[in-house]
Structures are given as structure tokens and as C-alpha cells.
Amino acid sequence: NRITVLIIIAIMLLSAGCGSRSEYIRLVELEQVLEQNPDSVRSVLYAMPTPKEERSKALYTVLKTQADYKCYEPLESDSLMLEATAYYGTGKKDYYAALAYYTLGCVYTDTENHLAAIEAYLKAKDLFPDTLIRYYALTECLLGLKYVNSSAYDYAENHLLCAMNNADRLNDVHTYCISRFNY
Numbered sequence: 097n098r099i100t101v102l103i104i105i106a107i108m109l110l111s112a113g114c115g116s117r118s119e120y121i122r123l124v125e126l127e128q129v130l131e132q133n134p135d136s137v138r139s140v141l142y143a144m145p146t147p148k149e150e151r152s153k154a155l156y157t158v159l160k161t162q163a164d165y166k167c168y169e170p171l172e173s174d175s176l177m178l179e180a181t182a183y184y185g186t187g188k189k190d191y192y193a194a195l196a197y198y199t200l201g202c203v204y205t206d207t208e209n210h211l212a213a214i215e216a217y218l219k220a221k222d223l224f225p226d227t228l229i230r231y232y233a234l235t236e237c238l239l240g241l242k243y244v245n246s247s248a249y250d251y252a253e254n255h256l257l258c259a260m261n262n263a264d265r266l267n268d269v270h271t272y273c274i275s276r277f278n279y
Contacts, residue, residue, distance in 0.1 A: 120152045127159055131230075134166035154183040155192060161199050171206040186219060194223035198235050205238065214242045233262040 130137045141160045147153045157180040165171060177200040184193035201216035217239040224232045240255030263269075 119147050119149065120155065123147075123152060123155045123159060127155070130159060130162060130166070134163050138163035138167050138169075150183055154180045154196070158192070158196050158199050161203065162195075165199070165202045165206070171203040174200060174203050174207070174212075177203050181216075181219075186223060189223055189225050191225055191229075194220045194225075194235075195231060196220075197223060198231055201235070201238060205242070210242055210245055214239060214246070217242065228262055228265060230266055230268055233259050233266060233268060236262065 126137050126140060137159070141156065141163055147156050157176045161171060161177055177196065180196045181193075181200055184190060184196045186193065186197075197216050197220035201213045201220060204210070204213035204216055217235050220235045221232070221239065224235070236255045237259035240252045240259055243249070243252035243255060
């Protein structure tokens with residue numbers, strides 16, 4: 097874990113001072129490490145200043161919120177994620193727009209705003225590109241769980257079955273187990 101932090105810091109230092117493009121590239125590099133080392137990425141994100149350029153700021157907000165979520169830090173406000181979702185919009189299928197709405201759904205899940213979480217997950221699901229990725233399967237799973245909590249069992253069943261099938265296709269044991277357990 098310390099080695100990962102050192103690698104991330106080295107990447108950031110090597111690309112520091114090269115303008116907003118390198119700032120964005122650093123964030124994309126951090127995103128690639130987020131799934132395996134959320135604590136390390138969270139430390140780096142909290143140590144760096146908030147980017148000024150809008151594209152970088154939107155991605156920074158999504159990554160910082162995801163790092164908090166993955167580290168089980170309570171997500172208490174939707175204001176930053178609403179800024180990120182406004183930046184990305186809903187005009188076309190885009191991975192980062194989908195990830196922003198997925199993350200907004202995570203915020204609403206933590207704040208127990210279930211209807212807003214369902215709405216955010218539905219938007220995320222529509223925005224994911226047509227290739228199957230882990231966050232799409234997670235979105236289906238979490239949407240299914242929200243429907244279970246709302247006693248909309250027909251909708252829940254459909255989403256949880258899709259989540260299981262897609263998690264199986266992705267060899268994603270975590271998502272498969274969550275959806276299978278709740279189905």
C-alpha cells in the first residue's frame with residue numbers, strides 16, 4: 097500500500113507543472129488505481145488542490161467522492177456531485193457522465209434519499225457506453241436494491257438478474273455476490 101502511494105505521488109510529481117492537460121491525465125491515472133487502492137488514492141486527492149479547469153474539477157469531484165465511498169466515509173452532501181453531473185450533462189452516452197450519475201446515486205444512498213438514488217442510477221444506466229463494464233453491473237445491482245427497498249419487486253428482480261448475468265460475464269465476484277444475495 098505504501099508502494100502504491102509512492103508510485104502515485106511520483107506520477108503526480110513527474111507530471112506537475114505541465115498545465116491543465118497533465119492535471120487531467122493525473123486524475124485519469126488515479127482513477128485506474130482507485131478500485132484496488134481507494135485509501136491511497138483518497139490520500140493523494142485530499143493532498144492535492146482542487147483543479148481550476150472545469151473538466152479536471154468535475155473528474156476530481158467524482159474521484160474524491162468515489163474514494164470516500166469506497167473507504168466507507170459518510171457522504172453527506174450532493175452539492176459537489178450536482179456540479180459534476182451538470183458539467184457532464186445527459187446529452188450523449190459518456191463513461192464519465194455515467195460515472196458521475198452513478199456516484200450521485202451513491203451519495204443519495206448514503207443520505208437515504210432512495211427516490212433520488214433511483215433517479216440517479218437510472219440516468220447512469222442510460223449514459224453508460226454500449227460496452228459492458230463493472231460500473232454498469234454495479235448500477236444495475238444498486239438500482240435493484242433500491243427497488244427492493246421501495247417494494248417494487250418486479251423492477252428489482254429484473255435489475256438484480258441483469259446484474260448477476262453481467263457480473264458473471266465480467267467475472268466480477270463482488271457484484272455477483274451482492275446481487276445474488278439480494279435476489
